[in-house]
Each structure stands twice: as C-alpha cells, then as structure tokens.
Amino acid sequence: MDSFDIILNINGSDHAVSVEPRRTLADVIREDCGLTGTHTGCEHGVCGACTVIIDGEPMRSCLMLGVQAAGKSIRTVEGLADGDALHPLQEAFKDEHALQCGFCTPGFLMLAIAALERDPNISDEALNELLSSNLCRCTGYANIISAVRKFRDAGK
Amino acid sequence: MSGTQSIIGRSVPRLEDEVLLKGEGRFAADISFPNQLHMRVVRASNAHARIVSIDTAAARAATGVVAVWTSNDIQDVPSIDFRDPAAEALGPYRQPVLAHKIIRYVDEPVAVVFAEDPYLAEDAADLVEIDIEELPPQLHASDAPGEFASGIGTEPIVLNSAYGDGEAAFGSAHAIIELDLTIGRHSGVPLETRGALGVYDPQKDLIELFGAAKVPHRNRDTLMRMLKREVHLHEGHVGGGFGVRGEIYPEDVLVCVAALRLGRPVKWIEDRYEHLMAANQSRGQRHLAKIAVDAEGRVLALRDEFFHDQGAYVRTHGARVPELTMGMLPGPYRIPSFQAQAHFRLTNKTPCATYRAPGRFEGSFVRERLMDAVAEKLGIDRIEIRRRNLVSKDEMPYARPLSTLGTEVVLDSGDYELLLDKALARFGWDEAAKATEKRRANDEKVGIGLGIFVEKTGLGPTDSAHVSVDSSGAIEIVTGGASLGQGFETVMAQICAEALGVDYENISVIHGQTDRIASGIGAHASRATVMTGNAVHVAALNLRTKLLEAAAVLMQSKPDALDIVDGQIISKENGSGPSLSIAAAAGDDGFSAEGAFHVDHMAYPYGIHMAQIRVDQGTGAVKVERYLVAYDVGRAVNPKLVEGQIVGGFAQGLGGALFEEFLYDEQGQPLSVTFADYLIPTLSEVPEIDVLVTEDAPSPLNPLGIKGAGEAGTNAVAAAIASAIDDAIGKPGAVTQIPVTPQRLMVLMQD
Numbered sequence: 091m092d093s094f095d096i097i098l099n100i101n102g103s104d105h106a107v108s109v110e111p112r113r114t115l116a117d118v119i120r121e122d123c124g125l126t127g128t129h130t131g132c133e134h135g136v137c138g139a140c141t142v143i144i145d146g147e148p149m150r151s152c153l154m155l156g157v158q159a160a161g162k163s164i165r166t167v168e169g170l171a172d173g174d175a176l177h178p179l180q181e182a183f184k185d186e187h188a189l190q191c192g193f194c195t196p197g198f199l200m201l202a203i204a205a206l207e208r209d210p211n212i213s214d215e216a217l218n219e220l221l222s223s224n225l226c227r228c229t230g231y232a233n234i235i236s237a238v239r240k241f242r243d244a245g246k
Numbered sequence: 247m248s249g250t251q252s253i254i255g256r257s258v259p260r261l262e263d264e265v266l267l268k269g270e271g272r273f274a275a276d277i278s279f280p281n282q283l284h285m286r287v288v289r290a291s292n293a294h295a296r297i298v299s300i301d302t303a304a305a306r307a308a309t310g311v312v313a314v315w316t317s318n319d320i321q322d323v324p325s326i327d328f329r330d331p332a333a334e335a336l337g338p339y340r341q342p343v344l345a346h347k348i349i350r351y352v353d354e355p356v357a358v359v360f361a362e363d364p365y366l367a368e369d370a371a372d373l374v375e376i377d378i379e380e381l382p383p384q385l386h387a388s389d390a391p392g393e394f395a396s397g398i399g400t401e402p403i404v405l406n407s408a409y410g411d412g413e414a415a416f417g418s419a420h421a422i423i424e425l426d427l428t429i430g431r432h433s434g435v436p437l438e439t440r441g442a443l444g445v446y447d448p449q450k451d452l453i454e455l456f457g458a459a460k461v462p463h464r465n466r467d468t469l470m471r472m473l474k475r476e477v478h479l480h481e482g483h484v485g486g487g488f489g490v491r492g493e494i495y496p497e498d499v500l501v502c503v504a505a506l507r508l509g510r511p512v513k514w515i516e517d518r519y520e521h522l523m524a525a526n527q528s529r530g531q532r533h534l535a536k537i538a539v540d541a542e543g544r545v546l547a548l549r550d551e552f553f554h555d556q557g558a559y560v561r562t563h564g565a566r567v568p569e570l571t572m573g574m575l576p577g578p579y580r581i582p583s584f585q586a587q588a589h590f591r592l593t594n595k596t597p598c599a600t601y602r603a604p605g606r607f608e609g610s611f612v613r614e615r616l617m618d619a620v621a622e623k624l625g626i627d628r629i630e631i632r633r634r635n636l637v638s639k640d641e642m643p644y645a646r647p648l649s650t651l652g653t654e655v656v657l658d659s660g661d662y663e664l665l666l667d668k669a670l671a672r673f674g675w676d677e678a679a680k681a682t683e684k685r686r687a688n689d690e691k692v693g694i695g696l697g698i699f700v701e702k703t704g705l706g707p708t709d710s711a712h713v714s715v716d717s718s719g720a721i722e723i724v725t726g727g728a729s730l731g732q733g734f735e736t737v738m739a740q741i742c743a744e745a746l747g748v749d750y751e752n753i754s755v756i757h758g759q760t761d762r763i764a765s766g767i768g769a770h771a772s773r774a775t776v777m778t779g780n781a782v783h784v785a786a787l788n789l790r791t792k793l794l795e796a797a798a799v800l801m802q803s804k805p806d807a808l809d810i811v812d813g814q815i816i817s818k819e820n821g822s823g824p825s826l827s828i829a830a831a832a833g834d835d836g837f838s839a840e841g842a843f844h845v846d847h848m849a850y851p852y853g854i855h856m857a858q859i860r861v862d863q864g865t866g867a868v869k870v871e872r873y874l875v876a877y878d879v880g881r882a883v884n885p886k887l888v889e890g891q892i893v894g895g896f897a898q899g900l901g902g903a904l905f906e907e908f909l910y911d912e913q914g915q916p917l918s919v920t921f922a923d924y925l926i927p928t929l930s931e932v933p934e935i936d937v938l939v940t941e942d943a944p945s946p947l948n949p950l951g952i953k954g955a956g957e958a959g960t961n962a963v964a965a966a967i968a969s970a971i972d973d974a975i976g977k978p979g980a981v982t983q984i985p986v987t988p989q990r991l992m993v994l995m996q997d
Contacts, residue, residue, distance in 0.1 A: 110365070126276035127269015129485070131437045132518040136921035139437060167269035180267040184259055187886050190894060191731025192266030193273060193438045193485030222930040225921070227437045227486050228731050229890060230897035230959075231929040 096160035100125060101169030109156045116140045118156030119166060127167040127196050131225070138224030141197040142166050148204035167196035170203070179203060179241040188237035190228035197224050202238045210245050217242070254744045254950070257886030260736040261751065262729070271483040274441025274457035279511035282443070283312055285501060286367035288357035288374045289520070290349040293385075293594040293914025295378035297347055297356070304373040305359055310366035313508060314374065315500075316357045317346040323503055326494055327468050329461070332564035335402045338395065339592060341559035343496045343503075348395075349378065350558035351594050352916055353523035355496045360504055360512060383594035383914035387555035388532045391591060400592040403565055407572040409647035410583025415547030419538035423619045428983040429608045429964070431530035431555065432906040434601045434898070435926060438485020439516040440525060444501030446509065453477045453502045458758055459484040460492025461768035463726045466760045468494055468562070473502060481758025487730030488898065489600035489770065490526045493562045497524075522919050527908050528601035530555035531571065531608050537616045538583075543624045543631045547583035550575060550612065554590050557597035565590050566651070567598065570605030570702075573650025577613050578662045578700050578852055579635040584648070594914045600770075602898055603957040606699065607964060611984065614697040614965035622978040628969070629670065632698055636662040643946075651705055651771075657850045659943040660878065666698070669854040669876035672938050678858055678872070686976065691861040691995075692871070695969025697962030700852045703954025704776030704945070706845040709767040711781040713742060713789045714838035719813060719829030721748060723785070724756040726766010727778040732956060733887040734774055740883055741779050741950070745786035746793075747810030748828065772954025775883060776849055780948045785841025792839055797831040849945035851953035853877035855896075855966035861974050866988035866995065868904055868971065873935040880944040880953035888955045889937045895959025897932045903964040904985050905931070 093108045100123060107122040116130050119142065128151060131139035135153040142151045143165040170177040176184070179199055189195045198221070205212060205220050212220070217238060226234060265271055288305075302314040325340035345356045357374050361367035384392045384400050391401040416422060443456040458465060458479035469477045484491060497514050504512040516524065533552040539545055554568040568588035575586060601607075621631040637644050637657065644657040670676070675694070682692045712724040723742050727734055735755040743750035756762050757769075767777050794805040797815040801808065801824065809818045814825040858872040875892050882888045905925040909917040918924040944951025968981035971991070980994045 113365070120275075125269070126273075127271070129273065129438070130275070131439070131485075132921050134518065134920055134922075137437060137518075167267075171268050176264070176267060183267055184263045187257075187260070187890050189263060189266055190733070190890060191436070191438070191484060191486045192262070192271055193436075193483075193731075195266055196269050199267070218929055222928040225437060225926050225928060227435065227488070227898070227926065228894045230893035230895075230935070231932050232893050232934050233890065235929065235934075 094157050096157055098123060098159055098164060100164045100166055111155060111157050113156045114152050115154040115156045115159050116151040119151060125166050125168050129193055129196060131193065136225065138201060139194050139197040141200045141224065143200050143204045146204065148201045167199055170199060178244060182237040182241040186233045186237040186240060188229060188233040194224060194226045198226065198234055206242055210242065212242060214239065252744060253740050253750055254883050257884055258736065258740065258750060260733050261739055262733065262735050273438055273483045273485055275515045277443055277456050277482060278513065279443065279445055282511040282513050283360045283362065283508060284364040284367045285504065285512050285514040286359045286371040287355045287497060288359065288371045290345060290352055290354040290356050292349055292378055292380055293352050293383040294381040295349040296381060297345065297349060298377040298379055300357055301375040302357060305370040308370035308373055310362040311359060311370045313360045314357060315344065317342060317344040320344060320503060323499060324472050326496065326499065326562065327472055328564045329464050329468055329562045330564065333403055336560045336564055338398055339402050339560040341496065341561060341597065343499045351596055352914060353520065353596065354558065358500055360508060385593055385595065385910060385914055387530065387553040387589065387591040387593055394592055401589055402560065403590045405565060405568055405572060405588040405590060407648060408585040410547065412547045412549060412583045412585045415583040416538045419546050420541040421623050422536065422538050423616065423623055424536045425615055425619060426982060427533045427535060427612050427615055429529050429531045429611060430907040430985050431527050432902045432908060433525065433527045434488025434490035435924065436486030436488055436491050439518055439521045440491060440495065440497065441515045442498045442501045443511060443513045444505035445511045446505040451476060453506055454480060455498060455502055456480045456482065458492065459730060460487050460728050460770050462728060462758045462760050463766040464768060465494050469502065472499065477502065478761045481728055484730045488602045489604060491730065493526060493599060518921065519919055522924055523596055523916050526561060526599040527557060527596045528567065528598050528604060529608060529902065530598065533612045535612050535616055537620060539620050543620055543626050543634055545579060545581050545635050548576065548581050550586045552588055554588055555598065556590055556592050557595045558592060559597045561597045561599045563599045567600060567604045570650055571609045573648055573655055574606050574700065574702060575609040575613055576646060577610065578637055578698050580637050595910055602895060603960040606701065606957065606961050607899065607902065610697055610699045610962045611964040611968065614962065615968060618969050618972065619979050628696065633663060633666065638663065653705065653847055656847050657700065658847065658945050658947050660850065660852050661942050662852055664942055665852065665854060665876055665878055665940060668938060668940065669856060669874060672876065672936065673856040673874045675856065682858065691863055691974045693970045693973025694856065694858045695966050695973055696854060696856045697965025697969065698854050699962040700850050701772065701954065701958055701961060702848045702850055703772035704845065704849040705771055705773050706777060708842060708844045709777040709781045710765065710840060710842040711778060711785045712763060712838060712840055713782065713785040714836060715789065715828055715832045716836040717829060717832055717834050719827055719832065721753045722756065723753060723782055724763050725778050725782065726763045727757045727774050728769035729757050730769055732769065732891060733884065734769060737775055737779060737883050737887065738782050741782050742786040745783055746790050748813045772956040776948060776952050776954055777843060779883065779952055780843035780950055781841050783841065783950055784843055785839050788839035788841055789837060792837045793828055793831045796833065797826050800831065801826055843948065845947050847947060849880065849947050849953040851877065851879050851958065853958045853961065855962040857966040857970040859967065859970040859974055861971065861991060866991035868986065868991065870900065870933045873933060874938065875935060875959055876938040876940065877958045878940045878943050879955050881941050881951040882939055883952065885939055888939050891955045892937050892959035893935060895957060896935055896963060897927055899960035899963025900932060901927045902985060903967040907985050
C-alpha cells in the first residue's frame, strides 16, 4: 500500500512521517512518532484512553486516520508537564488518588483539559456527563471527579 | 520504630503516579526491540468443530510474512500447564497452544502469523483458510455432560465438601428453603489488553518474556517446565489485573517459542475484540441451594449443589474457582452442618478462571439470598436473622471443618457484630428503611438491602524480600511481588520506611523481575501486602540492625542506644548530638539484608455492603442512590489506597450485578465482543459511595496485623443489590439471576 508523507505537529514539534492512509492516528502517534503516552484500550472509540486534543477539541485518536491529522495541532499527555513540574490537573490526580494502573489516565487528562479550556466554569453536571465518555476499570471514578473538580475550582 | 511519626497508616501520595501521569509508563505495547516481528493469531469462528485442513499458502506468500504456524509446526510444545499441582483427572483438559484437530470455542487460536509489521500480520492472517466440520456445541453446564474426547466426558471432576449430620438437620428443621440461583458469566476486562514480547538471547541461551504480570515467578517456573529452557519474565506497567491478566495464555508461549526459533524478538498485542473472547472469563455458576433453620431462624444446615461453567479448557488455575466457592460459602455465619457439591463442567465457550473475589462474589450472592429468604419465610427482620447467626467474637479463632486452597479455614479474628452495628449506624439503616417505605407508599420502587461477607487474604506459605542501601544512601527493595495498579510500590516503601526510619520517597521498589530475586509470590488473591509486606518488614529490620551495628562502631556507642530518624542515625538519649547518615554507615560497599515471612493460614477480613436503590418502572433500570462498604482490614498501611481498592472493586461488582455479561447464542457464538455489547459501568452508572474502613480485628497471624484489601469492594455487591431490588419492587426473593438487566427486571416486575 502506498504511503503518504505528512507532517504532524504534536505538542508544538513537527514530526515528518510516512504513513499508509489506513494507519490510525493513535498508531502514528505511538509507533511513528514514539509518543507512547497515548494508549489504545479498545480501538473502537468507546473507552477513550486514546483521547488527544486536536485543534482544541478532544478526539479519539483510534477513530481518526493519521493522514487526517496532517497540518493540525495535536496535543498529547506528554505535553502537559513543564519539565519536572506537573500540570495542575496532573497534581490534582496525584493528590486525589485518581489513578491506579494509570492506563486510562492520559485519556481522562486530555478529555478534561480540553473541556475546561473551553469552559473553565463547567458545571458538576456537565462534568459528570463529559467524564462518562471514558472508561476506567480501577478507580470507580469518584477520585477522578474529585481531581477534575479540584482543578476547576482552583482556577475560579 | 523510629522517633518520627509512624508512616504506616498514613495516606501518603503514591510513588507510582508521576511517570504514569506524564505518559511515561511502560505498558506492554510501549516496549519494542530492534528488528522485532509482530504476531497475529488466526482464531476459530466455530464453537465446536473438527479441523479438516488449514491452508496457509496464501498467508505465507503475503507481503512481509516471515512464518505461519499451525499446531503441526509446534508439536513438541506441550499444552499449557497448571500453576499448582492439580487433580490428575484435569490433565487431558489443558489447552493446547494451537488447536489440534478439534476446535472447542470461538476465537480459539488455530494458526499464527509472524510478519514485519502488525498491519501486514493482520492482512496475512485473513488469508489463512480453515476447513472444518461442525460438531454440536455443549453450552450449558447444568445440561447433562457430553463427550470431551474419546472416553472422557465434559465433567472431569466433581468436588465435594461436607461436615456435620445434614440428614438429621434437614429432618428436624422448622423450615427448609430451596433456591435456584444463577450468576452470569463476566470478567475482569482490564483497560489494557494483554501483550507479550518474547526475546531470545543466544549468548546466554535465555528466553525473556516481557509483558508479564501478577505471578511472574510462578509463570517462569511453569514456562521452564513446558519449554525445558531457561526463561526470565519481566513485568512493566500493567493496566489492571483483576485475576485475568498475568496468567499464561497460548500467546505467551507462542512469542517465547517464536523468538527462539525465528531468532528475532516477537511482539504480540491483543486487540479488544480478541480480549473479550480470548482472555479468561469467570463467574458462570448455577446453584441449587437449600437451607434448614430452627424456629428462631438459626441455621441448622446448608446444602449446595452447583454447576460451574468452565468453558472449553481447564486453564492455569485448575478447579480453583469452584473450590473457593465451596470453602467460602458459609461466610460469617455459624453453619453446624454443611454439604457442597461442585460439578466442574466444560462447555464450548471461552475458558474461565479467576476474577476479583473469585468464588466469593458467587457464594456471597447465594448465601445472602438464602438469609433473605429465611427472614421472609419466618417473618424475621433481615438484620436480625443475620445477627442471630453471626460467628461471635468470643468464638475466634473459629475453625471450620473445611479447607480451601490447601489450607484449613480458620477465621483468624473478627468482631462481625460490631461491624454490623457500625455499618447500620453509618448507613442510617433504620431511617432509610422508614424513608423508603414512605416513598414506596407514594408508588416509588425504592428499597434497601445488604450482604455480609468474609474475605480470604494472605495465602502463603512463604515470601521473601531483599533490602539494600548503597554508599549514596539510596535504598532498594527487591521483591518477587507484582504491581497491577494497586499501589504496591508505595505500600512496600511505607513498610520499609517505618522499620528503617527513612523517607519512603527515597526507596525504590523492584517487582516482577525474575532475574532479580529467586522466588516471589506475585500479586493475586489479596496477598501482596500481607505476604510481601511482612517479608519487607523483616528484611528492613535486619538491615536496620546492620546499620546500627556499623554506626555504633563509628559513633562509639551501642546499637541499642541509637535510632534512625529521617535517614540520620542519632543517639536516642541525645537526639541533637552528633549524627551519622545511613550512607556513611553503609560505607563504600553498602549493606543488604534478607527477610522472609512464613504463615500457615490465611487472614480473613470481613465486611458488609448496604445499598439503597431505585427502580425505574418504565425501563427497569436500577439507580443506586446510596451505597456503603464497611470493611475491617486489620490494619491499613495506606487508608486512601485501601479506600481506592474498595471503591474500584465496587464498580466492578456493580458491573457484574447489573450490566456485564458474556452472552452466547445457541451455536456458541459470542455476542458480547465489543464495549458496545459488554457494558462496563461508566461514571454515570457508578454512584459516589461511602466507605468505612475499620481496624478492630488485626490479624494475629503476622506482626503487622495486616489483612488484604483487594477484593472487599466486589465481594457482596450482587448480594446487596439483589436484596435491595427485592425490597424496592416488593417481591421478596424475586432476584434469582444476575446481572439484573433492565429486561430481566421488567419481567420480574410483571410476574
């Protein structure tokens, strides 16, 4: 199958890659760009572990093809911390014990950050609705909600 | 131990979190080796069939393909062995690595493709043609057994467990109640699918398997027995275990054999569709249970005949799940006479093994349904009937004439009635009963329910650990434990820090590396904190002794006159006097110490679940309004992590009680193969719950008093939810099958 040469901008850096059109964005980010913090939990768009932010919108990178993301601005979990300094939402996750195995965590972080950037005062109800779109199998969600609310409330 | 505030019992932040939060974790799919091949498994599409031929020619010729194997290519590789010695009768039912002549479940591995790229491997796998002759599938464990192979049937073993004079008890009973109860097939379904990488090092003549989890040392032993070669296992980050992840499956064996024969690293990552048909399923049991009571509702005898749906093969656990179901069935109650019989039966479905609270989730549902039924029959309150039958504090330790997992069941400590009182008060049971009654009078279907249970944790017999300090003062704990997301590293570091008098954050914790320590118990069945934790405690105390002896020479003091506080060795008498860092005491060569912990019996924590639920009369959907898990853990090393285990475990139990089920059609085709049909609870379905962790009954079996915490949140969810649904719809005993899906509940409300 023919490959296409594309440039993906991830966390502000350009990655020149040659990919088959059928290759999912999740695979391109992970395998071709080497950013393995984006996880694939179901590859059919339900679990949300692969959520990244594309041009400000949270997207499931398993449901997009890599070639579709050419020229767009992609943000992944690797872009959140500033060196050793965690992003405040990452800090909140740590403080609230909002992760156990940590596999779903990058997806929840990117989902919540995209939503809170759009609406920093998002209501509890809207937040519950939003966070219901990703799956976590370890925590029972309570501490994830606490962490996201804590981050939201700190920004008010 | 040290002069500082105790760190055991404090909810300190986890050591694990930072790399995971930054996306720097190393899960199985994140590991790659240069020149690696990718494996794709070709799987069966029939539940039961004879293989006529397999045509691999087109796949072999496909782009990027290096090899294609069927069972003929690996005839020297034995079937997957049991972890522990198992009954001889189970031997013929072990799973071959690739199906040989007969296909026994949909998705069974039949052939395997190795290619340069995962996409190319998947393309080629589609080209493998399997010609079959269909055979009739055996689908229900409670149907009469059929033939497995020539001369052997689909019921390899019937397990029996009994004590007391049941005949007499049933003969003289005031009342006898019989129930027919069904627990649906569901499983752990961790968010990370399975993954395995095999690497062969010709210099060392060593096979290494990456992607290990749960029981790396035990699996190393099994693989070495099977492959007759040196093998080491390596555990990276693991995206949830729950009993399912970390067992040896066909794919683990295949990557090892392929790495050896093809001379290149071989990587396999499961996709979710495969996972929902290939990884161990669990729970499927049907119970015909019978209880005899006197006029006051005191239990005289319990009988249970049940049918365990094992699926197509007997995997690494042997018959452990039905064995546990029987051994733990009596729970917290005094049962003078007991008879259980388990029909362990094979069906043409995905093979089964353990899932969080194996045997107990099922048994608690059965036992607590029986207690509710007794209460109803005798017109006695549901709480009172339980109170009359609880084993009392004065009877501890309480030896049951039963065994499970090769140990006698001796309930080590507990005050069940105290926990019941605390739970009733915390939940506000009496107020909730009144409030829900009032709402029911207003035509709302709302109710409350409960389940009481005993857990089993800390199965030994032995584990060991190794703690060292180097010349820089860095401390390393080497364990044979495993980390599945539960906070293993943090808890081990806390236990070590307490004994040593150092900051837990300066301790690194090794787990799951079979080349670092000779043996290890892994992390399963809520035993890591009990077994490995106590071994670390002993090792750290031994290291402390060595440090203080060395420091005494340098400080011209005596070891017992010294203490270690925040990593500094100081005089107990004169804390502000001269001090010595542990790095200085360790000298150029450092120190290391070993520690081992041995125990003959398990530690038995216990708990109570209470639920308040509301049924939507239009849809049959159940909304959990309030939920309490009260649990006595003996001693909580890190209370926040204990609560995290309970809340997460509850969410899984709720899935099994209301949503999750692996369904099959009458041809044995699986119907729950994506997250659109296998329904894991989301945040919308999981309510915020209340958790009450108590430490009233520390275990007398280990110096730290610890009992395990991993399975308490799951254990009695189905029991409590069923009880609450009965109450809500005003039909005692209505729930006899879980999950209670909206469809099933609509039928129950109409009946």
